[in-house]
Amino acid sequence: MEAPTEPARQTPSRQANRWWILLQEEPRDEVLRRRLDLWRSASSENEEAWREVERLHRLAGHAEQGAGQDWRRFLSERRGESTQGPRARHSGPALSASSRSSRPRWIAAGAAAALAAMLAFVWVPVVLVDLQSDHVTSTAELRNITLEDGSIVTLAAESAIAVSLSDVERRVRLLKGEAFFRVTSDTRRPFKVIASHVQATVVGTEFDVRMAAGDVTVDVAEGVVAVGRVGAIDGERLGAGQSLSIAANGTSRLAALPPPFVGAWRQGRLLTAEVPLRDAVEQLRRHFEGVIVLTDTSLGDRPITGAYTLSEPESALRAIAKAHGAVVRRVTPWLLVISPS
Numbered sequence: 001m002e003a004p005t006e007p008a009r010q011t012p013s014r015q016a017n018r019w020w021i022l023l024q025e026e027p028r029d030e031v032l033r034r035r036l037d038l039w040r041s042a043s044s045e046n047e048e049a050w051r052e053v054e055r056l057h058r059l060a061g062h063a064e065q066g067a068g069q070d071w072r073r074f075l076s077e078r079r080g081e082s083t084q085g086p087r088a089r090h091s092g093p094a095l096s097a098s099s100r101s102s103r104p105r106w107i108a109a110g111a112a113a114a115l116a117a118m119l120a121f122v123w124v125p126v127v128l129v130d131l132q133s134d135h136v137t138s139t140a141e142l143r144n145i146t147l148e149d150g151s152i153v154t155l156a157a158e159s160a161i162a163v164s165l166s167d168v169e170r171r172v173r174l175l176k177g178e179a180f181f182r183v184t185s186d187t188r189r190p191f192k193v194i195a196s197h198v199q200a201t202v203v204g205t206e207f208d209v210r211m212a213a214g215d216v217t218v219d220v221a222e223g224v225v226a227v228g229r230v231g232a233i234d235g236e237r238l239g240a241g242q243s244l245s246i247a248a249n250g251t252s253r254l255a256a257l258p259p260p261f262v263g264a265w266r267q268g269r270l271l272t273a274e275v276p277l278r279d280a281v282e283q284l285r286r287h288f289e290g291v292i293v294l295t296d297t298s299l300g301d302r303p304i305t306g307a308y309t310l311s312e313p314e315s316a317l318r319a320i321a322k323a324h325g326a327v328v329r330r331v332t333p334w335l336l337v338i339s340p341s
Contacts, residue, residue, distance in 0.1 A: 012043070012045045012046050012048070012049035013049045013052070013053075015039070015046070015049070016046070016049040016050045016052070016053040017053060018131075019036050019039065019050065019053075020053050020054075021131070023036070036050075132160075132162055132173075132175055133160035133161060133162050133175055134161060134162050134163045135153075135155055135160065135161050135163070136155075136159070136160040137155050137156065137157055137158060137159050137160070137177070138157070138158065139157055139158055139286065139287065139288070139289055140157050140286075140287045140289075140310075140311070141157050141158075142154065142155065142156060142157060142265075142266065143155045145161075147163060147165065147170070148165055149165060149170055149184050149186060149189070150184040151170070151181065151182060151183045151184045151191065152181075152182040153172065153179050153180070153181055153182075154179065154180040154182075154263070154266055155177070155179050156177050156178035156179060156180075156210075156265055156286065157177070157286040157287055157310075158176070158177050158285075158286035159174070159176055159177025159178055159179060159286070160174075160175040160176050160177060161173060161174055161175060161179060162175060165189075166189075167189070168188075168189060169189055169190060169192065170186070170189050170190070170191040170192065171191075171192045171193075171194065172191075172192070172193050172194070173193075173194045173195070174193060174194070174195040174209050174211060176211060177210075177211060177286060178208065178209065178210040178211070178212075178265070178283070178286075179193075179208070179209055180206070180207070180208045180262075180263035180266060181193060181202075181205075181206065181207055181208070181209070182206050183202050183203075183204050183205055183206070183207075184204060185203055185204025186203065186204070187203055190202070190203060191203065191204075193209050194230060195209050195211050195216045196211060196216055196248070197216065197229055197230055197246070197248060198216035198218070198227065198228070198229060198230065198246050199227070199228060199229070199230045199232075199235075200218050200225050200226070200227045201225070201226045201227075201235075202223065202224070202225050202226070203223075204223060205220070205221075205222055205223025205224060205225055206220075206221040206222040206223065206262075206263075207219060207220045207221060207222075207223070207225050207238075207262070208220075208221070208262050208263045210279075210283075212278070212279045212282035212283065213276075213278045213279060213282050213300070214247060214248045215245050215246065215247050215248075215279070216245070216246050217243060217244070217245040217246075217279075218238065218243070218244050219242075219243045219257055219261070219262040219263070220238045220239060220240050220241070220242050220243070220262065221240060221259050221262035221263065222240050222259070223239075223240065224237055224238065224239055225237070225238045226238075227244050227246070229246065229250065236252070236254065240259055241256060241257055241258060241259050242254065242255070242256065242257065243255045243256070243257040243262075255273070255274065257273060258273070261273060265283065265310060268309065268310050268311055269307060269308070269309065269310065270283055270284065270307070270308040270309070270310050270316065271306075271307050271308075272304050272305055272306055272307075272308075273305050274303040274304075274305055275303065275304060275305075276300060276301055276302070276303060276304075277294075277299060277300050277301070277302045277303075277304050277320065277324065278294055278300030278301070280304055280308075280320060281294050281300070281317070281320075281338065283310075284308070284310070284313040284316055284317055285313075287310045287311065287313045288313040288314070288336070289334065290332075290333065290334030290335055290336065291334060291335050291336070292313075292317070292336045292337075292338065293335070293336070293337045293338065294338045295337060295338065295339040295340075296326075296338075296339055296340050299324065299326055299338070299339070299340055302324055304320060304323070304324065306319070306320070306323070308320070314328070314330075314336060317336060317338060321338055321341075325340065325341055326338055326339060326340050326341055327339060327340075327341040
C-alpha cells in the first residue's frame with residue numbers, strides 16, 4: 001500500500017488515520033516513518049491530527065486491556081449492593097474509603113470501554129471504505145471529478161467511489177453516499193455504476209445514484225439508464241424524469257421525478273417528492289457535523305415533499321418534523337434526536 005497521495009483533497013484527520021494504518025502494516029519501515037515525519041512537520045494541522053489519532057488509539061488500547069476485568073469487578077460490587085436493600089444503596093456517608101476509591105476506576109473503565117466500542121463502530125467502517133476508494137468527500141463537501149474518458153462525477157458530501165476503466169468497460173463503485181454522473185458517450189465501452197446490490201448501465205447520459213438506509217435509488221435527468229440487481233439478466237429501463245428505488249430485499253418503487261429535482265443537492269438544495277422521511281434525514285445527515293438519530297420506524301416511512309437548504313440541516317429537520325407531528329431535540333451540539341411529539 002502506498003502512503004496518502006492527495007493531501008490537498010483529504011482532511012488532515014483522514015490522512016492521519018491512513019498513516020496510522022500504514023504503520024501498523026509496516027512498523028519497521030524507516031522510509032515510511034521519515035515520510036510520516038515530513039507530513040507531520042508540513043503543518044500544525046497535520047501534527048495536531050496525528051496526536052489526536054495516537055491519543056484515541058492509546059485510549060482504545062487501554063480499554064481492551066483492562067476494561068473487561070474492571071467491568072466484571074464493578075458488576076460484582078453492584079450485585080453485592082443490591083442484596084442489601086435500598087438503605088445500603090443510598091447509605092451516603094457510610095460508604096467506605098475503599099468503595100469511594102474504586103468508583104473512579106470502574107467509571108473510567110466503563111468510559112474507556114464505551115470509547116473503544118464507539119471507535120470500532122464509527123471509525124473502522126470509515127477506514128475500510130477509505131481504503132477501497134479512489135475519491136472521498138467529508139461532511140458538507142462536494143467535489144467534481146473528471147475521469148480519463150471525459151465523464152464527470154460530482155460526489156456528494158460524505159460519499160466515496162472506486163473507479164475502474166478498461167478497454168471494454170467503464171465501472172464505478174459507489175461505496176457510500178451519493179453521486180451525479182455526466183457520462184461521455186462511448187458505444188464500445190458501457191458505463192456501469194454499482195451501488196451495493198444495484199447496477200446501473202448507460203452509454204451516455206446524466207443520472208444520480210444514492211445509497212440511503214439500505215435502499216439504492218437511481219434518478220435520471222437525461223437519456224436512458226438500465227437499472228437492476230447486480231447479476232440480473234434484465235432490468236428496468238428508465239428515461240428522463242423517472243426514479244427507481246430498490247431495497248436490499250429486492251422490492252422496488254418506480255416514481256416520476258421532475259428533472260430539475262435530479263441532483264439538486266449540487267446547488268445546495270434538497271428537493272423531495274414523496275420520498276420516505278428517513279431518506280431525507282440520511283441526506284441531511286451528510287451535511288451535519290454530528291449524529292442524527294431517528295427513533296421511530298413508522299415516522300421514517302412517511303412520504304415527504306418539500307424544498308430545503310442543505311447548508312442548514314438542523315432547520316431543515318425541524319421543518320420536516322413539524323410538518324409530520326414530530327419533534328427534533330438537541331441533546332448535545334453534536335447529537336439531534338427526531339421522535340414523534
